[in-house]
Amino acid sequence: MKFNLENKVALVTGGSRGIGRSICTELARAGAAVVFSYRSNASAAEQTQKDIERAGGICRAVEGDVADLGAAETLVGELIRDYGRLDILVNNAGVTRDQLLARMKPEDFDAVIQTNLRGTWNLCRAVVRPMMKARAGRIINISSVVAQMGNAGQSNYAASKGGVEALTRALSRELGSRQITVNAIAPGMIETEMTAGMTADQRALLGAQIPLGRLGTVEDVAHAVCFLASNEGSYITGQVLAVNGGLG
Numbered sequence: 600m601k602f603n604l605e606n607k608v609a610l611v612t613g614g615s616r617g618i619g620r621s622i623c624t625e626l627a628r629a630g631a632a633v634v635f636s637y638r639s640n641a642s643a644a645e646q647t648q649k650d651i652e653r654a655g656g657i658c659r660a661v662e663g664d665v666a667d668l669g670a671a672e673t674l675v676g677e678l679i680r681d682y683g684r685l686d687i688l689v690n691n692a693g694v695t696r697d698q699l700l701a702r703m704k705p706e707d708f709d710a711v712i713q714t715n716l717r718g719t720w721n722l723c724r725a726v727v728r729p730m731m732k733a734r735a736g737r738i739i740n741i742s743s744v745v746a747q748m749g750n751a752g753q754s755n756y757a758a759s760k761g762g763v764e765a766l767t768r769a770l771s772r773e774l775g776s777r778q779i780t781v782n783a784i785a786p787g788m789i790e791t792e793m794t795a796g797m798t799a800d801q802r803a804l805l806g807a808q809i810p811l812g813r814l815g816t817v818e819d820v821a822h823a824v825c826f827l828a829s830n831e832g833s834y835i836t837g838q839v840l841a842v843n844g845g846l847g
């Protein structure tokens with residue numbers, strides 16, 4: 600089934616690369632007009648926008664740091680001014696600064712929380728009034744399997760994603776009466792630039808821990824986003840959907 604998102608407008612944070620890029624591509628393929636943000640890599644953003652437009656989609660890239668509430672409000676305000684509506688928010692932008700706790704600098708903890716958790720809260724806050732007014736909306740937050748499983752060297756990242764899942768549940772209760780659904784997707788190990796450098800042995804070792812026997816693809820995550828954003832996902836809220844091949 601191809602989900603139909605025609606006449607919908609979507610905002611995706613961190614859409615220039617990796618999982619976010621695929622989310623933008625699949626939302627546009629389903630018919631949504633897509634605005635995505637990125638932090639600094641303008642050439643990757645331009646490439647993603649061009650590729651989506653070349654395939655017939657509607658797409659715009661906007662530079663902006665999700666950790667800045669003012670920038671989030673400006674982004675959403677301009678989007679609504681230009682497109683007239685906002686139906687779907689995907690909080691995808693995320694960073695890691697891995698280190699064992701004894702060696703982790705407080706700045707590394709703060710930076711990851713600022714982008715992953717505060718950034719998600721900022722964008723939710725920026726979209727909530729227009730979505731409440733419209734009495735409709737979909738908020739989809741990208742978490743990680745690490746929120747549930749934990750991972751050595753990722754105390755900052757795991758805490759940020761655990762916070763994202765708790766935020767998701769709290770907002771689903773706050774916004775349900777306005778028909779706004781709020782869900783999270785928790786990807787497992789996904790084939791991205793991060794995992795591309797692994798050796799065949801490392802890959803086999805990882806694969807052995809995943810019941811489905813392979814790493815996930817960026818499209819595996821993007822398809823789950825399209826489902827939750829679609830009419831078919833309209834009675835699902837406050838959930839964390841694991842897209843991890845059974846890992847954990």
Ligand code: NAP
Nearest residue numbers: 613615616617618637638639640664665692693743786789
């Ligand atoms: P990625 O390839 O590193 O891409 C990150 C994207 O976020 C880029 O577009 C980046 O823009 C943007 N970004 C980073 N900080 C930002 C900020 N402060 N404001 C606005 N945009 C910002 O990431 P990924 O691996 O695709 O991961 C995407 C999401 O999935 C993250 O939330 C991550 O935690 C989650 N996840 C990933 C995996 C995995 O295996 N990769 C597994 C589980 C969960 P610039 O390029 O301009 O910096």
